[in-house]
Amino acid sequence: MMSNAVKRFIALIASAAILGVAYYGSYLPMKKSQAFIGGMRKLSNVETIGEFQELFRGILAIPSPIGQEELVRHLTSSVTPFLSNEKNKDVVPTVVLFAEDNYRTIMDRGRGMSFTQNIFVLATMYQTAFIRTGDIRYLEAAKQNYLRGLALAPRRPQFLYGLFDVYRMMGEVEGVRDIKAKILENWPDDERVGPAADDFMRRVEEFERVNGPITPKNIKPQP
Numbered sequence: 001m002m003s004n005a006v007k008r009f010i011a012l013i014a015s016a017a018i019l020g021v022a023y024y025g026s027y028l029p030m031k032k033s034q035a036f037i038g039g040m041r042k043l044s045n046v047e048t049i050g051e052f053q054e055l056f057r058g059i060l061a062i063p064s065p066i067g068q069e070e071l072v073r074h075l076t077s078s079v080t081p082f083l084s085n086e087k088n089k090d091v092v093p094t095v096v097l098f099a100e101d102n103y104r105t106i107m108d109r110g111r112g113m114s115f116t117q118n119i120f121v122l123a124t125m126y127q128t129a130f131i132r133t134g135d136i137r138y139l140e141a142a143k144q145n146y147l148r149g150l151a152l153a154p155r156r157p158q159f160l161y162g163l164f165d166v167y168r169m170m171g172e173v174e175g176v177r178d179i180k181a182k183i184l185e186n187w188p189d190d191e192r193v194g195p196a197a198d199d200f201m202r203r204v205e206e207f208e209r210v211n212g213p214i215t216p217k218n219i220k221p222q223p
Contacts, residue, residue, distance in 0.1 A: 033071070049094050056098075069112065072102045076121050083128045092133050099125060119149040120158050127166060142166050155186055164193065168200045171207070171214035176200055 056075060076099045083092055099122075106118055123145035130138035143166045150159040160183050167175035180197045183190055208214065 049091050053094075053098055069106050069114065069118070072099075072106060073114065073118055073121050075099070076103065076125055080121075080125045080128050083125070083132050089133050092129050096125065096129050096138070116149050116153050116156065116159075119145050119152070120156075120162070123149065123159075123162055127162070127169075130169070139166060139169055143170065157183075157187075160186070164196075168196070171204055173201070173204060 079095055079099065083095060103118070103122060106112075107122070112118070123142045126138045126142035126145065129135070130142065143163070146159050146163045146166060149156065150163065153159060160179055164176065164179045164183065167179060176197055180193050183193045204214065
């Protein structure tokens with residue numbers, strides 16, 4: 001039979017464990033989420049990239065056993081439209097690098113219920129960065145992320161249509177044909193991809209007639 005002292009000891013340990021679970025599993029994620037929401041509300045008052053980095057670097061550094069991946073993904077999704085609208089394209093590399101730094105651990109882990117969504121968010125960011133700057137490295141990064149996502153989710157439309165757009169931007173004729181076939185195989189009623197592919201082929205022919213074969217050096221963002 002347990003002594004009262006042993007029972008009290010066990011009860012104390014159990015209470016401490018419950019408090020620990022509540023603190024790490026509920027309190028810390030709640031405080032981090034609250035800080036993130038507060039940061040998003042302050043965005044309208046942020047005037048420089050430095051202020052943006054300082055604000056969210058501190059928020060994302062708040063310790064929490066869960067929630068980091070979701071907040072990084074949401075923040076990256078939120079800054080992608082900013083890249084499209086920002087008049088000063090010189091800030092784009094800074095914003096992209098900030099997102100990459102926060103995503104690095106998540107992507108290196110290579111797993112998770114929302115891993116394919118992480119890939120899609122990054123691919124979209126890189127594609128937007130290319131459209132804004134014309135830097136072919138961003139377009140290549142978008143392509144690699146779409147391909148990685150497609151390997152994990154072969155029927156996910158976001159990856160197929162994303163690759164279709166990227167291949168057209170890169171002037172990759174075979175890539176466009178391949179993705180067009182896969183899209184129509186899955187969605188034969190799609191009325192966009194056929195005319196878009198035909199228009200792409202026509203533009204490639206016109207471009208190469210004047211400029212010669214398409215190379216990374218003469219790729220430009222397409223509307």
